Amino acid sequence: MDTIILYSTGCPRCKVLKKKLDAKGIVYTLEENKDPSFMIEKGFTETPILEVNGRAMGFIEANTWANQF
Amino acid sequence: MEINIRLDRNFTVGYNRNQNDYGTEIAHLNGFDDGQLSYTDFIDNFIDEETVADSSIDGNSNVGHKDIVTLEREMPKPHEKLLAFNKIHYEMQKRFGFKAANNWLKAEWIGQLYMHDANSATFRSYCFAYDLKDLAEKGLYFIDGQNACPAKHLTTFVDFVKEFVSFACNRTSGAVGLPNIIPYMYYFWKKDINENYLGIRSAGFEEYYAKQNFQRFIYAVNQPYVRDGSQSAFTNTSVFDRPYFEALFGGAEFPDGTFMIDYEEEIINFQKWYMEVMSAIRSDNMFTFPVSTISLLRQNGKFVDEEFAIWAIKHNMKWSDSNLFVDDTVNSLSNCCRLKSNIEDLGYFNSIGGTALKVGSVKVSTVNLARLALDTNSEEEYLEELKNRVWLDLQALDCVRHIIKRNVDKKLLPNYSYGLIDFEHLYNTIGFIGIYETMKKFGYTVMDELGNTFYTEDASRFGKKIFEVMRQTADEFIKKYHCDYMINTEQIPGESAAAKLMLKDKFFYPETDIYDLPLYGNQFIPLGIKTTGQERVRIASEFDSYCNGGSILHYNIDAPFDSFEKAWKMVNYIADQGVTYFAFNTVIEACENNHAFYGNICPVCGKPVATKYTRIVGFYTPIRTYSAPRKAEFKMRKWEHINITAEKIT
Numbered sequence: 001m002d003t004i005i006l007y008s009t010g011c012p013r014c015k016v017l018k019k020k021l022d023a024k025g026i027v028y029t030l031e032e033n034k035d036p037s038f039m040i041e042k043g044f045t046e047t048p049i050l051e052v053n054g055r056a057m058g059f060i061e062a063n064t065w066a067n068q069f
Numbered sequence: 070m071e072i073n074i075r076l077d078r079n080f081t082v083g084y085n086r087n088q089n090d091y092g093t094e095i096a097h098l099n100g101f102d103d104g105q106l107s108y109t110d111f112i113d114n115f116i117d118e119e120t121v122a123d124s125s126i127d128g129n130s131n132v133g134h135k136d137i138v139t140l141e142r143e144m145p146k147p148h149e150k151l152l153a154f155n156k157i158h159y160e161m162q163k164r165f166g167f168k169a170a171n172n173w174l175k176a177e178w179i180g181q182l183y184m185h186d187a188n189s190a191t192f193r194s195y196c197f198a199y200d201l202k203d204l205a206e207k208g209l210y211f212i213d214g215q216n217a218c219p220a221k222h223l224t225t226f227v228d229f230v231k232e233f234v235s236f237a238c239n240r241t242s243g244a245v246g247l248p249n250i251i252p253y254m255y256y257f258w259k260k261d262i263n264e265n266y267l268g269i270r271s272a273g274f275e276e277y278y279a280k281q282n283f284q285r286f287i288y289a290v291n292q293p294y295v296r297d298g299s300q301s302a303f304t305n306t307s308v309f310d311r312p313y314f315e316a317l318f319g320g321a322e323f324p325d326g327t328f329m330i331d332y333e334e335e336i337i338n339f340q341k342w343y344m345e346v347m348s349a350i351r352s353d354n355m356f357t358f359p360v361s362t363i364s365l366l367r368q369n370g371k372f373v374d375e376e377f378a379i380w381a382i383k384h385n386m387k388w389s390d391s392n393l394f395v396d397d398t399v400n401s402l403s404n405c406c407r408l409k410s411n412i413e414d415l416g417y418f419n420s421i422g423g424t425a426l427k428v429g430s431v432k433v434s435t436v437n438l439a440r441l442a443l444d445t446n447s448e449e450e451y452l453e454e455l456k457n458r459v460w461l462d463l464q465a466l467d468c469v470r471h472i473i474k475r476n477v478d479k480k481l482l483p484n485y486s487y488g489l490i491d492f493e494h495l496y497n498t499i500g501f502i503g504i505y506e507t508m509k510k511f512g513y514t515v516m517d518e519l520g521n522t523f524y525t526e527d528a529s530r531f532g533k534k535i536f537e538v539m540r541q542t543a544d545e546f547i548k549k550y551h552c553d554y555m556i557n558t559e560q561i562p563g564e565s566a567a568a569k570l571m572l573k574d575k576f577f578y579p580e581t582d583i584y585d586l587p588l589y590g591n592q593f594i595p596l597g598i599k600t601t602g603q604e605r606v607r608i609a610s611e612f613d614s615y616c617n618g619g620s621i622l623h624y625n626i627d628a629p630f631d632s633f634e635k636a637w638k639m640v641n642y643i644a645d646q647g648v649t650y651f652a653f654n655t656v657i658e659a660c661e662n663n664h665a666f667y668g669n670i671c672p673v674c675g676k677p678v679a680t681k682y683t684r685i686v687g688f689y690t691p692i693r694t695y696s697a698p699r700k701a702e703f704k705m706r707k708w709e710h711i712n713i714t715a716e717k718i719t
Contacts, residue, residue: 012319012320016330059315060319063319063331
């Protein structure tokens with residue numbers, strides 16, 4: 001089973017991705033905090049980030065991934 | 070018979086003192102001489118003057134028709150301005166003391182400061198880039214007493230946009246920005262096509278239907294009675310490359326729960342149709358609005374979305390009618406998904422266009438830097454006095470903001486009550502004008518043997534200091550008064566302010582050599598001053614970064630580009646120098662039927678040139694509607710032989 005983590009600040013794009021994951025019934029762990037510092041510490045430069053089996057994807061790639069799931 | 074207007078006693082004392090001290094000439098420039106305040110005299114003068122811009126106390130070339138409606142609208146402006154100044158003065162006394170109030174009134178009176186749209190300054194705010202989400206989801210929800218329903222079809226949505234623009238522009242004094250109109254038009258278009266509305270799909274009229282509705286929108290905003298019944302609606306729209314689209318609209322949802330991002334390619338194509346319609350209409354009927362901006366992301370010397378950049382630059386060759394916004398980060402237009410722990414601003418804002426979504430300005434009040442140069446004799450004195458004037462300017466803006474907030478509390482501004490605009494997304498804007506004259510006064514300009522003017526290294530150094538002082542003063546002001554808003558700076562277009570401020574300065578300083586033009590320029594090197602294109606670009610790139618975006622470089626060109634390679638080279642060159650917002654500005658001829666063309670004879674109807682269009686300050690308007698000083702300034706403008714220059718650029 002894939003390990004999927006959604007890193008989110010609750011921004012509009014985060015919400016879009018979350019809705020898509022939920023609609024597709026994809027099981028994931030949500031790491032959400034309005035304070036973006038937890039994502040900055042991980043070296044991320046944008047929100048949201050979807051990590052699938054350790055591979056981090058930005059919004060556009062994650063959106064395509066979710067659409068094709 | 071005497072008709073009284075009850076004004077604050079302290080204001081009246083200050084007003085009378087300024088009238089007595091500076092006489093009728095300055096009073097006239099302020100719109101406060103007896104003839105302007107007398108309705109009967111105003112009517113006589115209005116009839117005698119050639120254009121509305123010449124008779125108005127706050128004219129602009131967008132008022133192209135001189136008729137009974139414009140007369141009715143212009144006539145009360147001096148009285149409205151009087152009431153507005155009385156209110157600001159009164160508010161300043163309460164918030165900052167009697168002395169500050171009097172200092173502000175005097176500074177305004179004599180031309181050190183300039184409150185824009187003064188007659189409506191205490192009634193409505195300036196401009197905003199609206200989010201059309203609510204309009205798409207709820208219809209005309211802001212009109213009382215009607216059972217608002219969302220549009221079901223594209224045609225209805227366009228009608229709603231027209232109503233929205235009318236509602237919004239009559240409750241603000243500046244531009245109505247519509248950054249996401251195209252994605253929402255796409256949504257309703259797609260819905261109609263999917264449902265085969267009126268048989269459009271089965272008839273194969275999909276593209277025609279979209280283009281017809283773009284045309285309806287463009288014609289609607291250009292009708293000369295949308296704002297105040299006397300002028301068209303100052304609107305702006307943008308098209309975005311893929312990175313900007315993804316950043317701005319990646320988080321947006323359509324009314325049916327689908328996501329904009331999933332229609333990215335279709336919307337990119339839809340944008341192109343929109344721009345094609347805009348271009349095609351000009352040949353039939355040259356128009357002014359909407360001001361168009363193309364936003365392109367550029368990183369490491371290349372356009373990230375090269376396909377779109379090539380299309381856009383090629384498209385813009387015909388009329389040079391779009392401003393180009395080129396930046397190296399998407400954060401400038403969209404800060405909602407950026408990972409910065411200290412979000413410092415509300416996003417890029419420029420009153421001409423090209424702004425981020427949901428950002429605007431309460432009001433602009435300008436510091437006349439040319440006058441400051443005339444009033445001072447050393448850099449130190451200039452910078453010290455600059456701080457004082459910016460501070461006073463910010464106090465006045467703060468008062469205007471609070472007065473408008475109270476108007477909202479009193480339910481006088483339904484555009485706020487219904488959430489079309491909110492104060493959270495509004496800057497207070499420090500305007501500036503007269504950088505060139507400052508440099509000239511201090512001897513920081515040089516002329517080469519061909520008569521081209523250049524800024525010296527001292528100009529670069531001093532310019533940087535000027536912008537730093539403005540920024541630092543704004544930061545100190547925010548800190549001292551615990552402001553819950555942000556302050557930006559803008560090099561103002563100054564359509565009428567540029568002439569009035571120079572006339573005031575000439576009154577106080579008749580003998581000085583800084584008056585090279587009939588008015589102050591709204592470019593770092595005014596368009597009427599001979600210089601090289603490279604120098605304009607160099608200065609713009611240097612100063613742009615200091616004044617957080619509020620400027621646009623106008624690059625005057627004598628003709629359209631004669632090849633895509635040249636257009637591509639010039640855009641790349643200017644972007645590589647670091648200029649964020651720029652436009653190639655040219656002269657477009659129009660016949661008496663208002664067909665736009667280049668040359669002497671209209672290719673559509675065979676008629677000769679009747680007028681010419683060029684960007685007066687930010688948008689194409691016919692020169693026949695310019696005020697007298699603007700017409701004189703137009704004659705002095707220099708036009709670069711762009712196709713020769715582009716060949717030489719490496």
